[in-house]
Each structure stands twice: as structure tokens, then as C-alpha cells.
Amino acid sequence: MSKLTTSVLITLLLACCSLFMMACKDKVCKVCSGKGKHVCEQCEGARVLKCTICSGEGYTICNRCAGTGKTTTENYEYVSVKGKLTSKMVRKSLNCPNCKHTGKLICVECAGQKHKKCTTCDSVGALICNECMGTGVIKFSLKLDYKK
Ligand SMILES: [Zn+2]
Ligand SMILES: [Zn+2]
Numbered sequence: 200m201s202k203l204t205t206s207v208l209i210t211l212l213l214a215c216c217s218l219f220m221m222a223c224k225d226k227v228c229k230v231c232s233g234k235g236k237h238v239c240e241q242c243e244g245a246r247v248l249k250c251t252i253c254s255g256e257g258y259t260i261c262n263r264c265a266g267t268g269k270t271t272t273e274n275y276e277y278v279s280v281k282g283k284l285t286s287k288m289v290r291k292s293l294n295c296p297n298c299k300h301t302g303k304l305i306c307v308e309c310a311g312q313k314h315k316k317c318t319t320c321d322s323v324g325a326l327i328c329n330e331c332m333g334t335g336v337i338k339f340s341l342k343l344d345y346k347k
């Protein structure tokens with residue numbers, strides 16, 4: 200074996216060694232940039248979601264009075280006109296009992312809060328990174344490397 204071959208072999212061996220050492224190190228999780236968690240995509244970190252039922256208004260328009268707060272009732276009543284009983288339609292305006300004259304109903308979905316808890320992140324605003332299990336680092340594992 201020539202001197203040159205030996206030195207080439209040693210260099211290769213050293214290169215392999217340093218590569219192995221590098222591979223053995225824990226790596227910063229690329230998925231979460233080492234933070235261990237993501238900002239919740241559903242609420243974008245706001246922890247709450249705008250209520251879709253009331254569009255974030257906190258109330259819905261009363262469907263009974265179409266938001267006017269009044270309902271009209273139509274009743275036929277017998278009235279005496281020139282001594283004769285005739286039926287006549289009588290319209291009465293009433294305060295809407297459904298919305299108590301306000302024309303609005305408190306949103307049943309968000310109870311007037313205008314927003315709902317984010318169920319995706321349980322109102323934390325962030326999600327634990329699945330890739331690194333919230334540690335921010337990927338632990339070196341021989342098994343994993345063998346599979347690749
Ligand atoms: Zn969320
Ligand atoms: Zn009403």
C-alpha cells in the first residue's frame with residue numbers, strides 16, 4: 200500500500216467521522232424553527248374565532264319581526280256600522296315578544312360574545328409541534344437514519 204493511498208484513506212475516514220458526528224447532533228426542528236409550537240392556523244394566534252352565525256355582531260336579526268321590533272296582528276272584528284254588524288279587519292301593532300321590541304336577538308352561537316373559543320388550539324393560540332413534540336429539537340436517532 201502506497202503512502203498516498205494511506206493518506207487518502209485516513210482523510211476519507213476522518214471525513215466520515217465528522218459527518219457521523221454531525222448526524223449524531225440534535226437538530227433544530229425545521230417545522231417550528233426550534234420554538235416547539237406553531238401559531239394556530241385556525242385563529243392565527245388570536246385564541247378566538249369570529250362567530251360565523253352573527254358575523255361577529257353578537258346578535259342576529261329577529262326573524263319574527265324582521266328586525267323592526269314590531270309585529271302586526273290582523274284580526275277580524277265585528278263592528279256596528281249604521282246599526283249593522285260587519286266584519287272588519289283590524290290591524291294592531293304590537294311590540295315583538297320574540298325580541299322584546301329590540302329587533303335583535305342575542306346570538307345563540309356565541310351568546311353575544313361576538314367570538315367563539317378556538318377549538319383547534321383550545322384557546323391557547325398555538326399548537327404543540329408534532330414533529331419535535333414541543334421540544335424544538337429533533338433528537339438524533341439511529342433507527343430513523345437507517346430507515347432513510
Ligand atoms: Zn386557534
Ligand atoms: Zn322581533
Ligand SMILES: [Zn+2]
Binds near residue numbers: 253257306313
Ligand atoms: Zn354569534
Ligand SMILES: [Zn+2]
Binds near residue numbers: 233235236334
Ligand atoms: Zn418542531
